[in-house]
Amino acid sequence: MNRTIVESDHDLFRTSVREFVEREMTPNVPRWEEEGIVDKELFRKAGRAGMLGMGSGLCITLHNDVVLVDAQVMALNAGELSAEEAAKAKWWVTELENKVISRCLQMFGGWGYMEEHPIARAFWDARVQTIYGERPRS
Numbered sequence: 001m002n003r004t005i006v007e008s009d010h011d012l013f014r015t016s017v018r019e020f021v022e023r024e025m026t027p028n029v030p031r032w033e034e035e036g037i038v039d040k041e042l043f044r045k046a047g048r049a050g051m052l053g054m055g056s057g058l059c060i061t062l063h064n065d066v067v068l069v070d071a072q073v074m075a076l077n078a079g080e081l082s083a084e085e086a087a088k089a090k091w092w093v094t095e096l097e098n099k100v101i102s103r104c105l106q107m108f109g110g111w112g113y114m115e116e117h118p119i120a121r122a123f124w125d126a127r128v129q130t131i132y133g134e135r136p137r138s
Helices: 008-035 040-048 056-077 083-113 118-129
Strands: none
Touching (some): 008 040, 083 118
Protein backbone atom coordinates (compact mmCIF):
# COMPACT_ATOMS: atom_id res chain seq x y z
CA MET A 1 0.00 0.00 0.00
CA ASN A 2 1.37 3.41 -0.94
CA ARG A 3 0.87 5.90 1.87
CA THR A 4 1.90 9.51 1.67
CA ILE A 5 1.54 10.44 5.35
CA VAL A 6 3.78 7.75 6.82
CA GLU A 7 7.41 6.91 6.22
CA SER A 8 9.22 3.60 5.99
CA ASP A 9 9.80 3.63 9.78
CA HIS A 10 6.03 3.51 10.31
CA ASP A 11 5.71 0.52 8.02
CA LEU A 12 8.61 -1.21 9.78
CA PHE A 13 7.02 -0.61 13.18
CA ARG A 14 3.61 -1.78 11.92
CA THR A 15 5.19 -4.96 10.57
CA SER A 16 7.05 -5.55 13.85
CA VAL A 17 3.86 -5.16 15.86
CA ARG A 18 1.91 -7.50 13.60
CA GLU A 19 4.65 -10.13 13.84
CA PHE A 20 4.76 -9.70 17.63
CA VAL A 21 0.98 -10.18 17.86
CA GLU A 22 1.08 -13.26 15.65
CA ARG A 23 4.02 -14.76 17.55
CA GLU A 24 3.35 -13.77 21.19
CA MET A 25 -0.38 -13.05 21.47
CA THR A 26 -2.49 -14.98 18.99
CA PRO A 27 -1.31 -18.47 20.06
CA ASN A 28 -1.96 -17.62 23.73
CA VAL A 29 -5.43 -16.03 23.48
CA PRO A 30 -7.38 -19.27 24.15
CA ARG A 31 -5.31 -19.99 27.27
CA TRP A 32 -5.65 -16.38 28.51
CA GLU A 33 -9.40 -16.47 27.99
CA GLU A 34 -9.63 -19.77 29.86
CA GLU A 35 -7.46 -18.51 32.74
CA GLY A 36 -9.04 -15.05 32.72
CA ILE A 37 -5.67 -13.28 32.77
CA VAL A 38 -2.89 -12.26 30.41
CA ASP A 39 0.65 -13.26 31.39
CA LYS A 40 2.72 -10.36 32.73
CA GLU A 41 5.59 -11.69 30.61
CA LEU A 42 3.75 -10.48 27.50
CA PHE A 43 4.09 -6.89 28.66
CA ARG A 44 7.77 -7.39 29.47
CA LYS A 45 8.38 -8.76 25.97
CA ALA A 46 6.40 -5.91 24.39
CA GLY A 47 8.42 -3.40 26.40
CA ARG A 48 11.72 -4.96 25.37
CA ALA A 49 10.53 -4.83 21.76
CA GLY A 50 9.79 -1.09 22.12
CA MET A 51 6.05 -1.51 21.73
CA LEU A 52 4.89 0.06 24.96
CA GLY A 53 5.94 3.58 24.05
CA MET A 54 2.64 5.18 25.01
CA GLY A 55 4.41 8.10 26.58
CA SER A 56 6.34 7.97 29.81
CA GLY A 57 3.46 9.46 31.80
CA LEU A 58 1.05 6.69 30.83
CA CYS A 59 3.69 3.99 31.38
CA ILE A 60 4.45 5.33 34.86
CA THR A 61 0.73 5.49 35.65
CA LEU A 62 0.30 1.93 34.38
CA HIS A 63 3.15 0.74 36.60
CA ASN A 64 1.67 2.55 39.60
CA ASP A 65 -1.70 0.93 38.94
CA VAL A 66 -0.12 -2.51 38.98
CA VAL A 67 1.31 -1.62 42.40
CA LEU A 68 -2.12 -0.30 43.51
CA VAL A 69 -3.92 -3.47 42.42
CA ASP A 70 -1.32 -5.67 44.11
CA ALA A 71 -1.79 -3.70 47.36
CA GLN A 72 -5.58 -4.01 47.03
CA VAL A 73 -5.32 -7.79 46.58
CA MET A 74 -3.10 -8.05 49.65
CA ALA A 75 -5.58 -5.97 51.67
CA LEU A 76 -8.50 -8.09 50.42
CA ASN A 77 -6.71 -11.32 51.34
CA ALA A 78 -6.00 -9.89 54.81
CA GLY A 79 -9.66 -8.88 55.22
CA GLU A 80 -8.69 -5.20 55.39
CA LEU A 81 -10.10 -3.85 52.10
CA SER A 82 -13.10 -1.56 52.53
CA ALA A 83 -15.83 -1.31 49.91
CA GLU A 84 -15.01 2.38 49.46
CA GLU A 85 -11.33 1.73 48.78
CA ALA A 86 -12.18 -1.12 46.40
CA ALA A 87 -14.61 1.13 44.50
CA LYS A 88 -12.01 3.90 44.19
CA ALA A 89 -9.43 1.47 42.85
CA LYS A 90 -11.92 -0.09 40.44
CA TRP A 91 -12.84 3.32 39.05
CA TRP A 92 -9.23 4.45 38.69
CA VAL A 93 -8.00 1.26 37.03
CA THR A 94 -11.03 1.12 34.71
CA GLU A 95 -10.35 4.67 33.51
CA LEU A 96 -6.71 3.80 32.83
CA GLU A 97 -7.69 0.55 31.12
CA ASN A 98 -9.83 2.51 28.68
CA LYS A 99 -7.03 5.03 27.99
CA VAL A 100 -4.55 2.24 27.28
CA ILE A 101 -6.89 0.18 25.11
CA SER A 102 -7.88 3.28 23.12
CA ARG A 103 -4.22 3.90 22.33
CA CYS A 104 -3.74 0.23 21.43
CA LEU A 105 -6.78 0.35 19.16
CA GLN A 106 -5.28 3.32 17.34
CA MET A 107 -1.93 1.57 17.08
CA PHE A 108 -3.51 -1.48 15.44
CA GLY A 109 -5.49 0.64 13.01
CA GLY A 110 -8.09 -1.30 11.03
CA TRP A 111 -7.30 -4.54 12.83
CA GLY A 112 -8.85 -3.06 15.95
CA TYR A 113 -12.25 -3.00 14.31
CA MET A 114 -12.37 -6.65 13.23
CA GLU A 115 -14.17 -8.68 15.88
CA GLU A 116 -11.99 -11.75 15.40
CA HIS A 117 -8.82 -9.79 16.28
CA PRO A 118 -7.72 -9.88 19.95
CA ILE A 119 -7.35 -6.10 20.20
CA ALA A 120 -10.98 -5.56 19.18
CA ARG A 121 -12.16 -8.04 21.80
CA ALA A 122 -9.94 -6.37 24.39
CA PHE A 123 -11.48 -3.00 23.47
CA TRP A 124 -15.02 -4.29 24.05
CA ASP A 125 -13.97 -6.01 27.29
CA ALA A 126 -12.48 -2.74 28.51
CA ARG A 127 -15.52 -0.66 27.56
CA VAL A 128 -17.93 -2.88 29.45
CA GLN A 129 -15.91 -2.40 32.66
CA THR A 130 -17.31 1.13 32.91
CA ILE A 131 -20.86 -0.19 33.40
CA TYR A 132 -20.10 -2.89 35.99
CA GLY A 133 -20.73 -0.37 38.73
CA GLU A 134 -21.82 3.18 39.09
CA ARG A 135 -19.67 5.82 37.49
CA PRO A 136 -18.43 8.57 39.84
CA ARG A 137 -20.62 11.62 39.92
CA SER A 138 -19.14 15.08 39.63
